Amino acid sequence: MAADASEYVDEIKALVCETFDVDPDTIDENTPFAEMGVDSRRRVRLLATVEVEFGVDLDLDELDRLVDIRGAATVLAEAVEAGAKPRKSGLPGFLRRNRLS
Amino acid sequence: MPSKLSAEVPDEVLRTPLVRRLLERAEVERPAYTHLDCSNRYEPVENTLTWAELLVHVRAVAAKLRELIQPGDRVAITARQDLSYVVAFFGALYAGAVAVPLSAPDARAHRERLVGVLDDCDADIWLTSEALVGRLTEFAEAERVPAPREIVAVDTLPLDPADRSLPSPVSPEDPAYLQYTSGTTRAPAGVVITHRALSAACWQICDAYDVGEHTTCVGWIPFFHDMGLAQLLAGTMHAGGRTVFIAPLEFIRRPERWLLLMSAYPNTLTAAPNFAYDLVTEAVPEAKRAEYDLSTVSIALSGSEPVRAATVREFLAAYEPHGFPRGAFRPSYGLAEATVYVASGDSGGPVVTEVDGREVVEIGWPRGQRVRVVAPSDRVLPAKVDLGATGEIWVKGPNVAAGYWRRPELTAEVFDAELDGEGGWLRTGDLGTIRDGRLSVTGRLKDLIIIDGRNHSPHDIEETVAAAHPVLGPERIAAFSVDGDEGEGVVVVAERARKAPDFDESEIARAATRAVAERHDVRLRAFFLVKPGGLPRTSSGKVARSAARTRYWTSDGTQFPHGS
Numbered sequence: 001m002a003a004d005a006s007e008y009v010d011e012i013k014a015l016v017c018e019t020f021d022v023d024p025d026t027i028d029e030n031t032p033f034a035e036m037g038v039d040s041r042r043r044v045r046l047l048a049t050v051e052v053e054f055g056v057d058l059d060l061d062e063l064d065r066l067v068d069i070r071g072a073a074t075v076l077a078e079a080v081e082a083g084a085k086p087r088k089s090g091l092p093g094f095l096r097r098n099r100l101s
Numbered sequence: 102m103p104s105k106l107s108a109e110v111p112d113e114v115l116r117t118p119l120v121r122r123l124l125e126r127a128e129v130e131r132p133a134y135t136h137l138d139c140s141n142r143y144e145p146v147e148n149t150l151t152w153a154e155l156l157v158h159v160r161a162v163a164a165k166l167r168e169l170i171q172p173g174d175r176v177a178i179t180a181r182q183d184l185s186y187v188v189a190f191f192g193a194l195y196a197g198a199v200a201v202p203l204s205a206p207d208a209r210a211h212r213e214r215l216v217g218v219l220d221d222c223d224a225d226i227w228l229t230s231e232a233l234v235g236r237l238t239e240f241a242e243a244e245r246v247p248a249p250r251e252i253v254a255v256d257t258l259p260l261d262p263a264d265r266s267l268p269s270p271v272s273p274e275d276p277a278y279l280q281y282t283s284g285t286t287r288a289p290a291g292v293v294i295t296h297r298a299l300s301a302a303c304w305q306i307c308d309a310y311d312v313g314e315h316t317t318c319v320g321w322i323p324f325f326h327d328m329g330l331a332q333l334l335a336g337t338m339h340a341g342g343r344t345v346f347i348a349p350l351e352f353i354r355r356p357e358r359w360l361l362l363m364s365a366y367p368n369t370l371t372a373a374p375n376f377a378y379d380l381v382t383e384a385v386p387e388a389k390r391a392e393y394d395l396s397t398v399s400i401a402l403s404g405s406e407p408v409r410a411a412t413v414r415e416f417l418a419a420y421e422p423h424g425f426p427r428g429a430f431r432p433s434y435g436l437a438e439a440t441v442y443v444a445s446g447d448s449g450g451p452v453v454t455e456v457d458g459r460e461v462v463e464i465g466w467p468r469g470q471r472v473r474v475v476a477p478s479d480r481v482l483p484a485k486v487d488l489g490a491t492g493e494i495w496v497k498g499p500n501v502a503a504g505y506w507r508r509p510e511l512t513a514e515v516f517d518a519e520l521d522g523e524g525g526w527l528r529t530g531d532l533g534t535i536r537d538g539r540l541s542v543t544g545r546l547k548d549l550i551i552i553d554g555r556n557h558s559p560h561d562i563e564e565t566v567a568a569a570h571p572v573l574g575p576e577r578i579a580a581f582s583v584d585g586d587e588g589e590g591v592v593v594v595a596e597r598a599r600k601a602p603d604f605d606e607s608e609i610a611r612a613a614t615r616a617v618a619e620r621h622d623v624r625l626r627a628f629f630l631v632k633p634g635g636l637p638r639t640s641s642g643k644v645a646r647s648a649a650r651t652r653y654w655t656s657d658g659t660q661f662p663h664g665s
Contacts, residue, residue, distance in 0.1 A: 048354045057141075060350050064209075
């Protein structure tokens, strides 16, 4: 990925410490969230906070990559870079009414 | 006294398999199930099936399954929470299969569970959507699961509006589906829900919460969970109303979407575990709350985990000003072994009472079944109940499941207790008390840990911790649930090895915390490393979990001095 995650690491770290209620001195960008006892519910809350703070749209499928600060910063950097592109279109709407008519 | 006599489930209901209800609605063009797709966060998109359309889709799934299976064969539902799940589940029932409602193999913690369950029920047909076939194929190859004979994408099946096939004939005593929420990861226990139990549970829910054609069931709780399956899938099938749902994580991502669901449709009924009422109170600021008018809510039931007084108070304080009717809040109690529902409150609103000096939110009255509280020592004596005494909650009724799948000994122990010379009582493992006919749940006899409405076996967590660090090991760990302001949590106490070289206690704690988060998707509330011999044991030498809790955890959440 060409996206540069480094510029987001500090901001993500601040959000992580706030969201997960941890002391910034005890973690670095590679500390696994799991080591802080973070479950998927709390990772989704982080994802939502990042979306709001940076005005981006993150796919819930990215959750598996939100494993540490570096990972979260990378997901964010990619989303910012993709921001100008149109969102994927088309819905998983196979069951919509028109199919039957 | 008993101000409310529990009516019996009518025979006609018990004899009628749930999916037969579809036939009455073959021409009905009202919306039946709607998936509110939130993947575009700016404008959720409604995907809807009418009753008439649903029947056509269900018949397509059944037609496919009839080519592949014999009645009674297990069919796994491994779809995401969208319309394909709805179609797959009812299609399996229509074909006379035994459905096994599961999840897609998305999260790592889910995968392991999924492997254990697929192995236990040997479902060799998996129903899913086209988008997930690749992921499931990869999953089947990578994991030690019995290879599926076929992975069927239900959204690719040809539709035949001329298909007039009927549901495969079943007996009320035949299994309709297996509900996997009990047991351990390695030895999961699938609760066998018969057609009769399913119909009975639907009737009880509809009776208790006044569910009918006028009702819109809304929510996000997972379909593979007993409460999600009953509230969002089965209840609506029984009553003929409508369901509108979103994926579970979409609620966690934006809790206000739950408010949107509750307020955007008429006569809404929703259900969630206690934690969700906390989340929607904490995470939604007042300015956002004001965007929703919750006077549309008929029922908001809280179940699947203990209902906390503080949660109820804070939720009502936050949302009564926005129209939420206090009487809609229904503390509820149930368990998968009783299909789902046992008892709930009425329109008088939640009642906080005190039992043994502790605040407890009263549950309320059972419907269509009998509930007794049995003091352990009284079991051989005629049961003196309803005297305000605390004991184990026992249940008997048509909604009680047939047992655990292929586990005759466990089934006999849990499902066939005897009371007053009468067998067939279900031992819930929960503790409670009955006052004036109203049930309160006060604690738990079984060593189960419930976090955010999900059940965890302490044995699984102990096994994970034992393998997390060389200083730890099997038979030297106790995992147990504790109560606190944040709700239920899990605490682990571990004895270090006798011949432990230099060790770093915080490193061990981090390793244990990490392993539990990764494998069980759970946060440890506390981890204590203690000296060899520090854990209490039973006379046979097994670690005694509740004695460990007493030794290392006080009820106000502070730890006793332990020292390693």
